[in-house]
Amino acid sequence: MASNNGAKQPLLEVRDLHVVVAGTNTEILKGVDLTVNLGEVHAIMGPNGSGKSTLVNVIAGRPDYEVTSGEVLLHGQDVLAMLPEVRAREGMFLAFQYPLELPGVRPWQFLKAAVDAVRKHRGETEVSAREFDQMYKAAAIEMGLKPELAKRAMNEGFSGGEKKRNEMVQLALLNPKLALLDETDSGLDIDALKTVAEAVNNRRGPERSILLVTHYQRLLNYIKPDFVHVLVSGRIAVSGGPELAHELESKGYDWVKETAAAG
Amino acid sequence: MTQQVEKREKYDQYLADFETFKKSANGHTWLNEIRTTGLSTFNATGFPTATRGNEEWRFTNVGPIARKAFTYPFKVSADSVTKEQLKAIAPWDDKWTTLVFVDGRFDENLSSPAIQKNGVTVSNLDAALDSEKGLIEQHLGRYVESDKNGFTAVNTAFLRDGALVKIADNTEDTPPVHLLFVSSERSEPFVAYPRSLVVVGKNSKATLMESYISLTENGYFTDGVAEIVLQDGAQVDHFRLMREAAQAYHITTTQVHQSKDSTFNSTSFARGSSIARNQIHVALDGPGAACTLKGLYLTDGSEHIDNNINIDHLKPHTNSDLFFKGILAGKSKAVFSGRVIVHKDAQKVLANQSDKNLILSENARINTKPMLLIYADDVKCAHGATAGAVSDDVIFYMLSRGLDMETATRYLIQGFAHEVIDGIPLDGFRDYMDTYFVESLPAYTFQMKRPGRN
Numbered sequence A: 001m002a003s004n005n006g007a008k009q010p011l012l013e014v015r016d017l018h019v020v021v022a023g024t025n026t027e028i029l030k031g032v033d034l035t036v037n038l039g040e041v042h043a044i045m046g047p048n049g050s051g052k053s054t055l056v057n058v059i060a061g062r063p064d065y066e067v068t069s070g071e072v073l074l075h076g077q078d079v080l081a082m083l084p085e086v087r088a089r090e091g092m093f094l095a096f097q098y099p100l101e102l103p104g105v106r107p108w109q110f111l112k113a114a115v116d117a118v119r120k121h122r123g124e125t126e127v128s129a130r131e132f133d134q135m136y137k138a139a140a141i142e143m144g145l146k147p148e149l150a151k152r153a154m155n156e157g158f159s160g161g162e163k164k165r166n167e168m169v170q171l172a173l174l175n176p177k178l179a180l181l182d183e184t185d186s187g188l189d190i191d192a193l194k195t196v197a198e199a200v201n202n203r204r205g206p207e208r209s210i211l212l213v214t215h216y217q218r219l220l221n222y223i224k225p226d227f228v229h230v231l232v233s234g235r236i237a238v239s240g241g242p243e244l245a246h247e248l249e250s251k252g253y254d255w256v257k258e259t260a261a262a263g
Numbered sequence B: 001m002t003q004q005v006e007k008r009e010k011y012d013q014y015l016a017d018f019e020t021f022k023k024s025a026n027g028h029t030w031l032n033e034i035r036t037t038g039l040s041t042f043n044a045t046g047f048p049t050a051t052r053g054n055e056e057w058r059f060t061n062v063g064p065i066a067r068k069a070f071t072y073p074f075k076v077s078a079d080s081v082t083k084e085q086l087k088a089i090a091p092w093d094d095k096w097t098t099l100v101f102v103d104g105r106f107d108e109n110l111s112s113p114a115i116q117k118n119g120v121t122v123s124n125l126d127a128a129l130d131s132e133k134g135l136i137e138q139h140l141g142r143y144v145e146s147d148k149n150g151f152t153a154v155n156t157a158f159l160r161d162g163a164l165v166k167i168a169d170n171t172e173d174t175p176p177v178h179l180l181f182v183s184s185e186r187s188e189p190f191v192a193y194p195r196s197l198v199v200v201g202k203n204s205k206a207t208l209m210e211s212y213i214s215l216t217e218n219g220y221f222t223d224g225v226a227e228i229v230l231q232d233g234a235q236v237d238h239f240r241l242m243r244e245a246a247q248a249y250h251i252t253t254t255q256v257h258q259s260k261d262s263t264f265n266s267t268s269f270a271r272g273s274s275i276a277r278n279q280i281h282v283a284l285d286g287p288g289a290a291c292t293l294k295g296l297y298l299t300d301g302s303e304h305i306d307n308n309i310n311i312d313h314l315k316p317h318t319n320s321d322l323f324f325k326g327i328l329a330g331k332s333k334a335v336f337s338g339r340v341i342v343h344k345d346a347q348k349v350l351a352n353q354s355d356k357n358l359i360l361s362e363n364a365r366i367n368t369k370p371m372l373l374i375y376a377d378d379v380k381c382a383h384g385a386t387a388g389a390v391s392d393d394v395i396f397y398m399l400s401r402g403l404d405m406e407t408a409t410r411y412l413i414q415g416f417a418h419e420v421i422d423g424i425p426l427d428g429f430r431d432y433m434d435t436y437f438v439e440s441l442p443a444y445t446f447q448m449k450r451p452g453r454n
């Protein structure tokens, strides 16, 4: 599948993706094309309601949507044929725009089960309790999650910022090949933003790709994307390099909408 | 009318057994009077089988109990139950004082040695009739409403085995007391009548556990009554486990009477059985008295469980907190009735109640009716009842981390229960509950439309 021109190897390929809200004719994605090669960082920007979350959620397998046509490939494999849990085990991770609270669910137990599910899928043995303890502590420290939060139920009563940090803790533990970060920077204070950016930068490498959904140039000051895409009304209206984000910051989305309408 | 005839016939079993019982029971005249009154009340009222005008029992039909003949277990077969069996199935800690009752009858061999020193008594009620006559006469049957409830009345008629726990004033170091009621394999359906009296003295602390455990799959009937009295400043931590056979009937009343500044904390876990009703009645009868009742129930198959709770705020500055959670699967049915009455002049009262249910099947049903009757005006009360299922978003979040549906389901159901289980301060009981709860989870996985195959 992968085109062997140069060293570039596609990790995620989205082709002419059309998506409706399940059980309706309401089309949200109207033909999205996107290729993310191994080792690349892509940013997706776009106005509220343009379909950014829908795109990453459909890739991760959220049941609220139906793909009417198009395809999504991970390492050349048909993602849409996989159950959401299989996608995760294959190395996909979605940091939610609005992380869910899991009432009463103990984070240690839950996250260990997640790590073990990925390991088992790869034919590896379960992580020992001690080893996991260390991994979990290290991840919490890296992401600046207060240790006492690990004793509460998963995300239950966490502040908005704490939830986002907890998403990053999971990213660190699960060590995905493809990280989809849906507005992980929203609601973060400046220190947290730096922590997240640093964590993402530390994970940049030839074996991993990152797709960031963000509204703010601010994050992109810390994480320099290889590509920026602007999603408008369910289509990628413009793509470019990091300079595109700056242009948007000064000109706003109307400029893109006009360009898209004209083009 | 045929039903009427049949009903009488079945009650004949109780009447006949009582004649035999009277002859074999300990011959204290004062106690025999109490028993005889119990029997005649039962004879007059019977079980609450009427469906009309019977609000208290509207959602729980005890017809099946009334229609069966349960015999009194006169014969206690020695060695039918072993300590190893009990340790394997019940909460157990050698440091606890455990009184074991097999089919309602006290079993001395399986029990810890009775305690009788420094004003503390923990023994079978029957064995303490002489030494604690004064205390028993003063309290026994003073709090329960035998005249309104046939189940309590017949329990009173067959009053003999059960615990007597007396804690002297200013005593904090009594080891936890565990009352273990076991049902064994018998050839005939039997009825057990555990009857306990617990009196905790001024400023004393006690930990009390009640476990109802079954070693048989057969049907039987547990008709239990416990009266718990807290004197000024006393504290009781109470834990209750119901692990009866799926075929069993279980109707019990826990009657709590609290004086000034006393605290009653109770946590219960109940698996459903054929018909189960836990009646808890707390009278807050002194300023500063407070109770917290937490409960978790789990029903499956065609089980039925009814948590019937009455709290009487009789005096000002009294607090009550009811916190119940239910998990319902199969075609099971649960009833939650929390009736909190704030009596006239009981000002400055705090009363909360909530009942949340996780319903795992379309065929499971919950009738929940929190009820607050307030006859005072300076009162803060809140109540809530929710019945619900888990949202797809929550499930998707878990799957997106690689968990399969079975694991996600299990964690969510466990999570729902943790709020009750994690709050149990007594390690041995909490650990037991943690394990037993997971074991008793129904075979169930959430259903959700999911994209993809494999």
Ligand SMILES: Nc1ncnc2c1ncn2[C@@H]1O[C@H](COP(=O)(O)OP(=O)(O)OP(=O)(O)O)[C@@H](O)[C@H]1O
Binding pocket: A021, A028, A046, A047, A048, A049, A050, A051, A052, A053, A054, A055, A064, A097
């Ligand atoms: N499950 C759903 N049911 C109905 N409509 C939906 C659903 N999910 C998304 N939509 C609609 O699809 C459109 C795109 O939503 P989406 O959440 O993808 O936007 P977004 O680009 O992430 O916006 P934001 O920047 O506000 O996060 C919106 O109009 C939204 O209301």
Ligand SMILES: [Mg+2]
Binding pocket: A052, A053, A054, A097, A182, A183
């Ligand atoms: Mg969004």
